[in-house]
Amino acid sequence: MILSQIKILLGITDTSKDSLLNLLISIAIDKALRTIYPFEEDFDSLVLATKYNYWIVQAVQQMYQALGSEIVASYSENGLSISYKDIENGISLGLLNELTPKAKALY
Numbered sequence: 001m002i003l004s005q006i007k008i009l010l011g012i013t014d015t016s017k018d019s020l021l022n023l024l025i026s027i028a029i030d031k032a033l034r035t036i037y038p039f040e041e042d043f044d045s046l047v048l049a050t051k052y053n054y055w056i057v058q059a060v061q062q063m064y065q066a067l068g069s070e071i072v073a074s075y076s077e078n079g080l081s082i083s084y085k086d087i088e089n090g091i092s093l094g095l096l097n098e099l100t101p102k103a104k105a106l107y
Contacts, residue, residue, distance in 0.1 A: 002053055006060050021060065028059035031089060035099040055098060063090035 006021055007013070032055060033046050040046065048056070067090075088096060 002056055002060075005053075005057050006064075009057065009061055010064060021064070024060045024063045025056060027089070028056045028063065028091070031059065031091060031096075032056065032099055035096060036102055038101050039103050052099075055095070058095055059091045062092055062095065066090035 002025055003018065003021055006025070007017075010017075012021075029048050030043065032048055032052055033040075033043050036048075037043075037046060
C-alpha cells in the first residue's frame with residue numbers, strides 16, 4: 001500500500017523503480033524507528049505503527065527527490081555559491097522533527 005501511494009505521488013506508472021522505492025521505504029522505516037526509539041538496541045523486534053505511514057510516504061518522496069538536484073536550496077553562477085536544504089539522509093529536518101522520541105522507564 002505504501003509503495004502504491006509513493007508511486008502515485010511521484011508519477012511512476014511502471015515497476016522499473018520498485019526495487020529502489022522498496023529500499024527507500026526500508027531506510028525510512030529504519031530512520032523513523034531509530035528516531036522514535038533512540039535507546040533501543042534491538043530494532044528487529046520493533047514494528048512501526050501504521051499512523052506513521054504518511055510520514056514514510058513523505059520521507060521516501062524526499063529521499064527520492066534528493067537523488068537528483070532537488071536538495072539544492074539556492075545556486076548562483078559566477079560567484080559560485082551553492083546552498084543546500086537542511087536534510088539528514090535525504091529527509092528534511094522539519095520532517096524528522098515530526099517524530100517524537102520515546103524511552104522506556106527502567107525499574
